[in-house]
């Protein structure tokens with residue numbers, strides 16, 4: 001039997017029916033509104049003014065610091081005006097994190113359907129983020145991509161998701177960022193009309209936009225997971241291993257903006273035999289070496305440094321998440 005987590009690290013978006021072994025909220029709209037009301041300051045809420053250009057009108061944002069924002073949001077949901085809200089439910093990395101109150105069922109889903117597969121695919125550690133989404137009134141969430149494999153569990157109303165499968169050339173990049181939206185949209189998009197009870201797999205790096213057609217409020221919960229390894233985190237870890245000298249990134253790779261920052265995915269090379277003795281697979285080694293700037297570190301030491309890092313990663317989860325600025329070592 002295929003498992004949901006079998007899609008991890010694949011490139012084909014697909015829909016399946018969600019196994020009903022876990023009790024979801026019976027009334028997703030009430031649950032979602034209650035969650036926003038109780039956690040307003042953590043939510044992201046945006047809307048469009050249909051009198052100034054309809055779906056193409058600019059995004060406007062509610063002020064989360066204003067307690068009246070929730071009531072304005074609720075009214076737009078109930079009157080089917082273009083509006084959108086999201087709220088993080090789970091944020092979990094390297095065995096530590098948070099699960100929001102009244103989102104235990106999402107954590108159960110993660111544990112029952114993804115946890116084991118995720119750990120197997122990402123032995124250096126992994127990150128999982130679950131988010132609740134509520135929208136209506138033809139609201140369009142603009143095209144973007146995520147550095148994780150994503151699963152969108154649709155619970156109420158309708159949702160149309162347009163996905164551009166990741167072009168081949170991006171699949172082969174070893175050190176990469178997500179800035180080139182135009183290039184990533186060079187493929188023919190696939191439209192998915194989601195019904196409640198369906199779950200859509202959106203591969204890491206694949207562009208997608210989301211529209212909530214019709215008047216019924218749409219509620220979904222996403223699960224994003226993977227181990228995109230920031231080059232900045234690698235640098236921090238290598239410098240801790242070094243005794244004398246240092247390694248750094250070129251200026252254009254130092255951004256921590258989520259679309260500009262650079263990653264690699266060590267888990268893609270899980271099954272590759274090290275070409276350098278017991279060290280890092282050659283393709284990964286060459287790609288990392290090509291961008292790292294070393295100061296007072298010999299070629300031999302660099303080789304040993306990367307091999308040692310790879311070896312440590314085989315027995316100690318080295319992954320600290322996709323946000324280097326959250327890491328204690330970051331300064």
Ligand SMILES: [Fe+2]
Pocket residue numbers: 144145146150208
């Ligand atoms: Fe997304």
